[in-house]
Amino acid sequence: MAGPESDLLPQLILPDGVCNPVRNVCKPLPAVKTYGCQVAKNSERKIEMEIKVVRKVLDVNDTMAAQNRKMFAEKNIFVLNVMSSPGSGKTTILEKTLARAEIKSAVIVGDICTTNDADRLAGTGVPVVQVNTDEFGGDCHLAAHVIGNAAANLDLDAIDLLIVENVGNLVCPAEFDIGEDARVVVLSVTEGEDKPLKYPLMFRVCNAALLNKTDLLPYLDYDKEMAVRYIHQIQPEMPVFEVSAKTEEGFDPWLEWLRNCVRQKLVKQNAN
Amino acid sequence: MHEMGIAMQVAEIATASIPDNMKDVRVEKVNLKVGRLAAVVPASLRFCFEIITKDTALSGAELHIEEIPVVARCRECDTEWTIAGPVFTCERCKSGSVEILSGQELNIESIEIADE
Secondary structure, eight states, rough: OSTTTTTTTTOOOOSSSSSSSOOOOOOOOSSSHHHSSOOOOOGSSSSSEEEEEEEEEEHHHHHHHOOOOOOOOOOOOOEEEEHHHHHSSSSHHHHHHHHOOOOOOEEEEEEEOOOOHHHHHHTOOOOOOEGGGGGGGSSSSSOOHHHHHTTSSOOOGGGGGGEEEEOSSSSSSGGGOOOOSSEEOOOOOOSSSHHHHOOOHHHOOSSSSEEEOOOGGSOOOHHHHHHHHHHHSSHHHHHTTEEEEETTTTHHHHHHHHHHHHHHHHHHHHOO | HHHHHHHHHHHHHHHSSSSGGTTOOOEEEEEEEEETTTSOHHHHHHHHHHHHHHTTTTOEEEEEEEEEEEEEETTTTOEEEEEOOOOOOTTTTTTOOEEEEEOEEEEEEEEEEEEO
């Protein structure tokens, strides 16, 4: 198009191939164009800006978790985060574990309400702190700052192992770093073999699994091999300990794994 | 399940990201990256965010959520692939030694502000 205005207008992309659409580039319009009259100026347009943030939403929690981790390392304490759905047998497993492990231990128990679990675990003679999340709205998981505060109630110089019994929930606790050294998930044979497929994040972030209530297998149609296969589909190298908290069958390998974890941390800390 | 707590954190970080010399602006958009493995439901998060930000600088801001796929890399054969279902073994060599490269994010990338 000829004329004085042609430099101001974007070039047309013609379908007949005279202007090759690939090589043709639209010229940007100038801020103010005049065709014999004033046009609205930029001052009426919104000034828009994008500000880069690039921060993890859980930054605050992660910072606190790092502080916890440092504190527990200075005190030579191995921290184990125990998670599961409600009713899988976490508390009973821990009662039996604490009675037999022969490790100087303490426990922080998280529940939305009641002190039932702490009362049961206190029966083992081990120091226990109960955290009830209903004070802050009924949180469905334990967060790092809660663990930091709870640990202040314990004599950290007197223990080598701190167990955190998390709120019964297979979803949210997997998201929150609390400063632990390892995470364990408890699954029971009354829950369905495909639990790992339904809660992949939980099984991805854990270091070991306990398959509990094996004493009930003769009364169930549970396919134990399938459950273990599904666990390994999500976390291929995960050790799975088949146990019965009731009869304590299968406890020896689990206890040995735990003792080994505590030993290795002590060795690592002393080497640093 | 805890989208309210997450919405509060998002609101806090977004508000803190508004530069000091621009305190009268209106935030139009908050851009998040949420991995498909993260335990967050976008619709619930938006709902909670709307409630939390009422009568604040973030009021009316759109919560734009980019869902990040779960991408894995096999440590044995170096194959990279997008995980579509609950299988975390290498799609090529079936090894279990797999590294997750993306899909667990819960990040605020940026905020977009308008000065009216």
